[in-house]
Amino acid sequence: MQDLAGRLGAKVDALEFEWGKPVEPEKVKEQLAKGPYSLVAIVHAETSTGVLNPVQAIGDLIKESGALYLVDCVTSLGGMPVTMDAWGADALYSGTQKCLSCPPGLAPLSFSDKALDKLKGRKNKVPNWYLDLSMIMNYWEGHTRAYHHTAPINMVYALYAAQRCVLDEGLAAVHARHREMHERLVRGLENMGLRMYVREEYRLPMLNAVTVPEGLDEAGVRSRLLREHAIEIGAGLGPMAGKIWRIGLMGHTARAANVDKVLSALAACM
Ligand SMILES: Cc1ncc(COP(=O)(O)O)c(C=O)c1O
The missing domain is CATH 3.40.640.10 (Type I PLP-dependent aspartate aminotransferase-like (Major domain))
Structure with missing residues (x-):
């Protein structure tokens, strides 16, 4: 900005x-x-x-x-x-590509x-x-x-369809699902001994910053996740590079099966 x-x-x-x-x-x-x-x-x-x-x-x-x-x-x-x-x-x-689960472009x-x-x-x-x-x-x-x-008429149709999915489920239900999946992920990560980087009172549900344990090859874990499990998680940016992972739970991906899958894959790679 x-x-x-x-x-x-x-x-x-x-x-x-x-x-x-x-x-x-x-x-x-x-x-x-x-x-x-x-x-x-x-x-x-x-x-x-x-x-x-x-x-x-x-x-x-x-x-x-x-x-x-x-x-x-x-x-x-x-x-x-x-x-x-x-x-x-x-x-x-806003953008179309995050919690609206629409292709990027508008x-x-x-x-x-x-x-x-x-x-x-x-x-x-x-x-x-x-x-x-x-x-x-x-x-x-x-x-x-x-x-x-x-x-870009194809994008306009894509956004229309994405919004219809949100409204069919119900806006309040969609927000609640993001919150519940975030809590499920946090519980799973904490059970594995990992800590969230951001304090609970101002944590986002859709972007989960996880502190990388001391001495762990954080980039190695991310590339194994991608190679062996086809799951991509974000690296830390700026001063957070090498210190956190960023796990997105946005739109369609914020579902229990995906949360459980990323937890077990992360445990295997660590
Ligand atoms: C908070 C925020 N603002 C702006 C942008 C930029 O969006 P775009 O990549 O669609 O230009 C991003 C992209 O990830 C973002 O996370």
């Missing part, structure tokens, strides 16, 4: 927090007081570490500041409640009236054709519909 915004000419102040810990609302409050800011951006479900960020608490702070609030829900949508309006979020984006988006007013009030053109929402809005719903791009 920081890189993207910087490339578009934004001046960005980034707040850094320890990997594996959530954003601290107090620090956000202090930073907001140094504003004004046009936009505050946060990741809801942090895929690099398995941390859930307090998007509601941050939203409450931003309401008073006048900034727009952008929330990345790439990993959360379809796996846990995403309540944009309650958070006071003005812009939200980014579901949503905007508040405040965000749309800001967009409509622009004095100059959006400096990126493909992300020019003023043109895309015309393409979607303009009175005189104007061409913007050729829609």
